[in-house]
Amino acid sequence: MRRAGVDIGSRTIAVVVMEEGKIIYSTVVDTGYQPNETAAALLTPFAAPVVATGYGRHAAKASFAREIITEIKAHALGTAYLFPEVRTILDIGGQDTKAILLSPQKAVVDFVMNDKCSAGTGKFLEVMAAALGYDIGEIGPAALAGKPGLKISNMCTVFAESEAISLLHRGTPRQDIALALHQSVAERAASLLKKISFVPPLVFTGGVAQNPCLVKLLSEILSTTVYVPASPQIVGALGAALHCATLI
C-alpha cells in the first residue's frame, strides 16, 4: 500500500512516499511561483493517496490532497517515527519557527510559534548570508570559525541586516558577524523552547537544522543534546505520509 505526504512550505516543497511503512522516495524542491502545480506534478507518478501540510495545504486539499494536517501535527508524527524517544521538537523553516512539546505518548500537548515576522527563521539567515556574501550553505560553517563577543541586538530582518552592514563598514570580520547573528537566532529559538517548558530529548527539524553552528549554539544554551534527522527538511512530509497511512 503506497501512501504519500507533501509539505508545501514558503521556501521548499518536500514529498515523501511510503510503502509498507518504509520510505521509498523523498525529494525537496524550491517552492517557486506555482507551488500547487509543482507539488501535484511531483506526486502524480506515484498514484498514491496524499495528505498535505504546510502553508499550501488548503490549496492542495482543494485540488489533489485527500486530507490535510498542520505542520505542528506533521512534525510531531514524522519526528516520533525517526526518534521514538523525542519529547520536544524545534522546527525552523523558511518563514516560521515552532516549538512543540509532546507527551510520552507522542501527542502534542503544547506549541508556540514566532509572530508574523520572519525574525529568526530560514528567511532571516538567507538575507544575512546574502549581506555577508555567503551562500546559504556556507554561513553556518563560517560562523563556527567566528570569534565570540559581538552582539546583534535587532531581530527584525531589515534592521539586523543594516546592523550587520554597519559592522562590515567598521571592518569587523564577516565570520564574527555571522556568529553573532547565529547567536541571536539560537537565543530566540531557546526562549520559544523555554516558553513551552521543553523536555529532552530535543529534535531539531526543518531546513535550518542543517546549519551546524545553530545546532552547536542551541545545545550549549540549552545544555542538552540536539538531535538532527538525516534529512530534516522532509520531516513534515513524512508526518503527512504517516498520517495518510492511518486514514485508509
Place this chain on the structure above:
Amino acid sequence: MSDYRKMWADLGLDLDAHDQLLQALPPTYHDVYLTQTNRPQKMDYFDFVVNEIHGLRIQELQQHKQQGGKVIGTFCVFVPEEIVRSAGGICIGLCSGLETGSGEVEKILPRQICPLIKSFMGFKLGKICPYFESCDLVVGETTCDGKKKAFELLNDYIPVHVMETPQMKRERDYKLWLKEIKDFAVKIEDITGQKITAASLKQSIIDTNAKRQALLRLASLRRHKPAPISGKDSLLIEQIAMYDDVTRFTQKVNELCDELEERINSGTGVAPANAPRIILSGTPMAIPNWKVPHIIESTGAIIVAEEMCTGLRYFEGLVPEDASSLEEAYANLAQRYLNINCAVFTPNNNRTQRLMELVEEYQADGVIHVSLSFCDPYSIEATQVEKACRQAGIPILKLETDYGQEDTEQLKTRVEAFCEMLR
C-alpha cells in the same frame, strides 16, 4: 440602497470613501456568514439588519432626531444605556471593528496603538460612519489609557462626555461610580431636555433587562450538544444588540430562541456533536471583526460562548426592577455595572473564576484567548487566564492580532493545530 444617498450626503459623509467601505463589506459578509450550512432560519432578520446597517437603522435614527430626539454613541459596556433611554434618547454602539482612514489617524495618534482606538478615530476623521455623524454626544470612559487620551482628541471633532470608570471594586470605588452615573444622568437630561423620572428609569431598566434575558436565553441554548447555532451567528447577534432598536431586537432574539429550542428537541445542530467546543475570551470584537471566529469555525470547531464585551460581559447580570426611588435605581445600576469583569480592574480574579465556570457550563473542550495588539490590560491578563486554565487542565491557545488580514495563514496554523490537539 440608492435611496439612502441623499441621507448620507445630508449627514456629511464622504460619499466616495463610504462607497468603498460598503463595497468591501458584502463580500466579507457573504464569505463569513452566508456560506455557513444549516443556519437557523430566523437568522434572516439579523442578515437583514447587517444588510441595512447604514440604511434603515440610520433612517430610524434620523426620524427620531427630526422629532426632537437625541442619539448618544458609546464604545463600552460600562455606559448605562438605561439612562439614555429613560430620558428619551437612543443609545448606540459606534463603529470600531475595521481599519480605515489610517493616513488621517496617524497624523494625530501614534502608529502603534490599539486597532479599536485607531478604527473609531478613522471612522470619525474619514466621515464614513453614519452612526457617528448621527450622534449628539459620544460617551467615553476611562477603561484604558489609550481610549482615555484618544477621547480628548475626539472631543475636537464631536462632543465627548467621559465617565470615570474605577480601577478597583472597593466601597469608595462604588461611591465614585455611583456619582459618575448620576452626573451622566444630568448630562443626558441636559442633552435631551427630558427629565429622568423613577417611572421612566424603571421602564428602561425593564426593557434593557428583557434584552439581556433574551441574550441569556440564547447563550443557555448554546450549552446543548450538538450546538444549535454557530458562534459566528451568535457573535453577530451580540454585536447587533448594541445598536438595534431594543424592543424589536428582543423580540427577534426570542423568536430565534424558539426555533433553536425546536432544533434542540429534534437533535439538529450546526456541527456534529463531537466537534471541538471552544470558548472565546478576551477583547471585544466589533463589527465587522469576524476574523478569528471565522478561522476557528472553518476548522470544524464550534464556538459556544464569548467571554468578551461583545458577549457575556455585555448581558450577564440584571438590574433589579423593584427600586422604590430614583436614588435606589441609580444605586442598582451602579452595582450591576461595577460587577463587569473588565481587565481594567485590579485585581480581576472574578473573570478567570467565571471563565472556569463557563467551561463547565458550556461543556467546552478548550479556551482561545484573543487580545487586540497593544491592549495591555487583556494581553497581560492573558497570563492569569492561561495559568488558571492550565491548573484546571483546560487546553488554552493565546492569540494576539489586529484588524489586518496578513496574519490569517499563521493564525490558521495555530488554530488548526490547537483543534487537532482537542480531537
